Amino acid sequence: MxxxxxxxxxxxxxxxxxxxxxxxxxxxxxxxxxxxxxxxxxxxxxxxxxxxxxxxxxxxxxxxxxxxxxxxxxxxxxxxxxxxxxxxxxxxxxxxxxxxxxxxxxxxxxxxxxxxxxxxxxxxxxxxxxxxxxxxxxxxxxxxxxQPAVGQYDAFAQCLSEKGFVMYGSATCTFCIRQKGAFGSSFQYIKNVECNKNFPGAQPELCAEKKIQYTPTWIKEGPERTELQRLNPGFIELEKLAEISGCTLKLSGA
Known part of the structure; x- marks a missing residue:
């Protein structure tokens, strides 16, 4: 223990x-x-x-x-x-x-x-x-x-994905788990790249190509994964993500 x-x-x-x-x-x-x-x-x-x-x-x-x-x-x-x-x-x-x-x-x-x-x-x-x-x-x-209510941040998560924000993370890192927990079930709408090669769907080559040293790292990408903006690694409050992205942080259906 x-x-x-x-x-x-x-x-x-x-x-x-x-x-x-x-x-x-x-x-x-x-x-x-x-x-x-x-x-x-x-x-x-x-x-x-x-x-x-x-x-x-x-x-x-x-x-x-x-x-x-x-x-x-x-x-x-x-x-x-x-x-x-x-x-x-x-x-x-x-x-x-x-x-x-x-x-x-x-x-x-x-x-x-x-x-x-x-x-x-x-x-x-x-x-x-x-x-x-x-x-x-x-x-x-x-x-x-x-825990966030089911679907509470669906619209916000979808907006982030539509604007090209991608989270590069690891299934076992503390801040990644905390970041996913902040979204609750709405995290399913986030574009997420798994960097830990021991987990299904992992893309360690892409993480290496993007020079991901710490997780989670949020990157705003354009066509063909062109990097437009990189946020500081680590857990980011949803309010801060909303401010950076321009997406409205509100309850889905509200």
Missing amino acids: AYLTYVHFSLGGGSFCDLGDGLSCDIVNKSDYATILGIPIALLGFIYFLGIFLIAVFRFQFIFLRWTFFVSLVVLGPALYLTVVEMFILKNYCIFCELAKICILAVMITLALAIGVRSLERRSVMRAVVIALLLIAGTYLMQAAA
Whole structure:
């Protein structure tokens, strides 16, 4: 989890658990779904496992083991919710994230065997389950509120493409993921060139031809990809893109 925390904060891409399309620690850990109240989920996981280690070393007693089981049950809920996010929204899996969830299950099974299943009060288990469900609901609502509405910037994105603006990016770079997230579903209308050769549809030769050193880089192109204007690399606020391009930033259908 310490490594995943590092991946979350690193600006570049290409962690060693990036195995290509569908298996990318970078895409998962740098997505908008990788934080709760601004706190990286990987960091919360690191704190959890650190606590498990400290209890095992310094407080290996029945009462602490029992509470650790219930805490693990509560933590498992949001962890499994994020697996659903990986499956149906991000459509990418973080191998280390899934291994961490397996470790949580292993901790729970070990604790149940150590303290005895009968010592786990049914009422306490139900309370832990309810808390886990509330955390799942809270996580979903917070993350949903942070996402742009579906189609919110369709007209703006279409205008950028019509005026020749192209984004050269990488599926695993922090600022690219953030830039795509700012558009939400409307990013489908943006002309996007993938520079990471490990992903489908990548055009590394074109990126090299355009001398793309940092991603994302926005370029306004004319006929036959003639470069008319190049913006400074990095994440650009939509308001700034609107100012530069002359496209109106407004809600589609408004």
